[in-house]
Amino acid sequence: xxxxxxxxxxxxxxxxxxxxxxxxxxxxxxxxxxxxxxxxxxxxxxxxxxxxxxxxxxxxxxxxxxxxxxxxxxxxxxxxxxxxxxxxxxxxxxxxxxxxxxxxxxxxxxxxxxxxxxxxxxxxxxxxxxxxxxxxxxxxxxxxxxxxxxxxxxxxxxxxxxxxxxxxxxxxxxxxxxxxxxxxxxxxxxxxxxxxxxxxxxxxxxxxxxxxxxxx
Amino acid sequence: xxxxxxxxxxxxxxxxxxxxxxxxxxxxxxxxxxxxxxxxxxxxxxxxxxxxxxxxxxxxxxxxxxxxxxxxxxxxxxxxxxxxxxxxxxxxxxxxxxxxxxxxxxxxxxxxxxxxxxxxxxxxxxxxxxxxxxxxxxxxxxxxxxxxxxxxxxxxxxxxxxxxxxxxxxxxxxxxxxxxxxxxxxxxxxxxxxxxxxxxxxxxxxxxxxxxxxxxxxxxxxxxxxxxxxxxxxxxx
Numbered sequence: 001x002x003x004x005x006x007x008x009x010x011x012x013x014x015x016x017x018x019x020x021x022x023x024x025x026x027x028x029x030x031x032x033x034x035x036x037x038x039x040x041x042x043x044x045x046x047x048x049x050x051x052x053x054x055x056x057x058x059x060x061x062x063x064x065x066x067x068x069x070x071x072x073x074x075x076x077x078x079x080x081x082x083x084x085x086x087x088x089x090x091x092x093x094x095x096x097x098x099x100x101x102x103x104x105x106x107x108x109x110x111x112x113x114x115x116x117x118x119x120x121x122x123x124x125x126x127x128x129x130x131x132x133x134x135x136x137x138x139x140x141x142x143x144x145x146x147x148x149x150x151x152x153x154x155x156x157x158x159x160x161x162x163x164x165x166x167x168x169x170x171x172x173x174x175x176x177x178x179x180x181x182x183x184x185x186x187x188x189x190x191x192x193x194x195x196x197x198x199x200x201x202x203x204x205x206x207x208x209x210x211x212x213x214x215x216x
Numbered sequence: 217x218x219x220x221x222x223x224x225x226x227x228x229x230x231x232x233x234x235x236x237x238x239x240x241x242x243x244x245x246x247x248x249x250x251x252x253x254x255x256x257x258x259x260x261x262x263x264x265x266x267x268x269x270x271x272x273x274x275x276x277x278x279x280x281x282x283x284x285x286x287x288x289x290x291x292x293x294x295x296x297x298x299x300x301x302x303x304x305x306x307x308x309x310x311x312x313x314x315x316x317x318x319x320x321x322x323x324x325x326x327x328x329x330x331x332x333x334x335x336x337x338x339x340x341x342x343x344x345x346x347x348x349x350x351x352x353x354x355x356x357x358x359x360x361x362x363x364x365x366x367x368x369x370x371x372x373x374x375x376x377x378x379x380x381x382x383x384x385x386x387x388x389x390x391x392x393x394x395x396x397x398x399x400x401x402x403x404x405x406x407x408x409x410x411x412x413x414x415x416x417x418x419x420x421x422x423x424x425x426x427x428x429x430x431x432x433x434x435x436x437x438x439x440x441x442x443x444x445x446x447x448x449x450x451x452x453x
Contacts, residue, residue, distance in 0.1 A: 097258050099405035105413065113402055120263055130415035139416065172408025177256075178301040181404035182288035183263040185305060192409045198417030205412040 071119025071187065072154035074110050079191075081148040082140035084108070088125055101126060105136035114181060115188065117152045117160040122188040124181060125152075129194040129205065138193035142167075142209050150189060150213055162189045162213035169195055169207050180210055189213040247334070247352040247368075252299055253292045258377045259406045262287035262385040264399035269386075270329045271394040280389070283307045285397040287385040289321075290406060293373040299351040300336050304387060307397065308343040312390040316359030319348065319387040321376070326384070326400050331367035332358040333375075338387070376401070 078085045091100040091109040102109045108127035115121025127138030150162045170176055180190050189212075196207025264287060266279025283306035290299040302319065311318035317335040324330030335358045339346035356368040376383055386398035 093403055093405050097256070097406040099409050101409060101411050111405065113404060121261075126409050126411055129412040130417070132413045132415050134415045136412075136415070138411065170408075172410075173255075175406070175408045177259050177290055177404065177406055178261075178288040181259065181261060182301065183261040183286040183399075185263070185284040185286065192411065194409070194412030198412065198414045200414065200417075203414070204408075204410050205414075205417075208409050208411070 071116030071123075072156045072158065073112075074117050074123060074125070074152045075155050076151075076153040077108055077110075077125055078151040078153075079141075079144070079148070080151075082143055084127075084137065084140075086127075086137060091126065099124070099126065102128065105131035108137055111181070115184070117154050117189070118158055118187060120185060120187065121183050122181065122190050123152065124190045124192065126192040138191070141191060141193040141211065142195055144191070144211050149216065150191065152189065160187070161216040163216045164211055164213045166212050168210045168212070170210060171196075171207055172205070175208065176210070179212075187215050247354050247356045250297060250351050250353040252351050253295055253297050255292060256290045256299075256406045257293045259288070259290045259404045260376070260380050260401040261289070261404050262399040262401055264385060264387075264397035266392075266397050268326070268384075268398045268400075269392070269395040270324070270327065270398075272329060274329055276327075277394050278392075279394075279398065280307055280392050280396040283397050285385075285387060285399070287399070288404075289385075289401070291373050291377065293377055296354040296373055297351055298334065298354075298373055298376075300349065302336065302339050302348040302387075304339050304341075304346040304397065305344065307339075307346060307387060307389060308391070310390045311338045311388065312393055313388040314360055316357075318389065320358070320385065321401075322384050322386065323371070323375075323382065324384045325382045330384070331362055332360055333368055333371040333383070335359065335368075 074088055076085070077088055086108045088108045088110040089102055090112045091102070092112060094100050099111055100109070105128040108125055111124040111126075115123045117123050127141065128136035129138055129141070130136050144164055144167060146164050146166055148164045150164065151159050152162065153159045168176075180192070191211040191213070193209050194205035194207070195209040196205055198205050262285070264285030266281055266283050269277050269279040271277045283304065285302065285304045285307065288301045291297070313320075315332050315335045317338050319336045319338050320332040321334040321336075322330045322332050334352070334354075334356045336352070337348050337350065339348035341347055354368075354371075354373065356371060357366045358368045360367045380401040380403050383401045384398050385401065386395040388394070389396045
């Protein structure tokens with residue numbers, strides 16, 4: 001991958017491992033895991049599982065709840081307009097500071113250090129636009145428009161209905177961190193995938209599509 | 217930044233000349249307002265509420281009922297820059313703090329008090345919503361002294377990155393001197409989200425036929441080098 005490892009600030013022991021995994025990760029990864037649907041009852045790892053397993057990103061060591069609010073973990077994400085019905089995997093923060101992404105292009109993931117459905121703060125769900133050889137789970141996410149419905153079911157069985165407020169394309173190197181991941185007093189949902197030109201030199205898309213949704 | 221002015225008014229002699237104020241209230245080592253850097257090494261967010269306030273005696277006391285605060289920080293610890301986006305809702309009345317502003321990051325784990333390390337310009341607005349955004353470059357000073365030194369002395373943003381949960385953010389008002397709202401820092405991602413491998417991208421640069429493969433490889437290599445350089449410039453510039 002392209003981000004210089006010298007920028008990494010901590011978890012030094014894990015940096016080498018993570019860097020290696022990232023090389024095989026989202027930018028060029030997924031080529032041999034396009035049939036991942038078969039393993040959907042497993043717990044597939046995010047691309048940089050060597051560093052940021054769920055719980056690493058927030059202060060879980062003393063039992064303090066992670067994230068910025070209450071609510072419960074999402075176990076199912078349904079987006080009828082684009083035919084998505086998935087069980088999200090856990091994602092943390094990679095050693096380079098970026099959000100981890102699912103290793104399997106057919107899976108979606110959610111950021112465990114953020115909000116949870118039914119509580120305060122944004123629940124952030126991400127999925128790949130494509131694999132090296134074709135479409136991935138969020139290939140049609142750019143088709144979502146304001147008014148479309150997303151239903152997120154939590155571990156306690158609650159189905160939280162969200163409605164898309166707006167969508168936005170943002171440059172990946174000027175990502176709106178505060179708007180997407182920043183704490184909010186109310187329940188919010190963000191869906192993210194890639195869009196824009198694909199930079200083959202760095203092996204990644206140059207923009208993100210961000211879908212902002214709030215409870216119906 | 218204009219938001220430092222109220223503090224100057226609070227702490228300096230009323231009616232003194234502006235030049236005198238600037239000379240006495242701005243130590244050379246104080247943080248400076250700077251433009252946003254091109255990249256960040258980390259980011260943190262805070263959901264601040266009134267039920268988390270700890271007074272100087274270490275006791276839990278109520279903050280302002282119904283008020284909330286959201287603090288999102290983007291950090292470049294290489295350049296010692298912290299960018300802040302702060303929104304307060306339902307925080308009323310005048311700010312009040314012995315520090316040079318009333319909006320802080322404290323070295324204070326959940327349930328404990330602790331000294332301020334960074335003083336941010338107070339959010340401006342009305343009693344329903346107040347906001348503050350910008351970037352500060354350290355070294356940081358707070359205007360509060362402990363053991364003969366400013367409580368910002370020795371603090372670096374690397375400390376914050378090393379253990380964000382041991383830091384809190386809050387704002388103090390005349391009615392809620394111990395804090396109107398407060399919350400702990402939690403890490404959030406920085407940068408874009410790498411969710412694609414190019415399988416749906418345009419295929420115009422796909423591998424050519426045998427006759428041109430060698431030439432294409434050369435071009436591709438040059439392209440890679442050039443593009444990588446451009447990316448490096450973009451990220452570092």
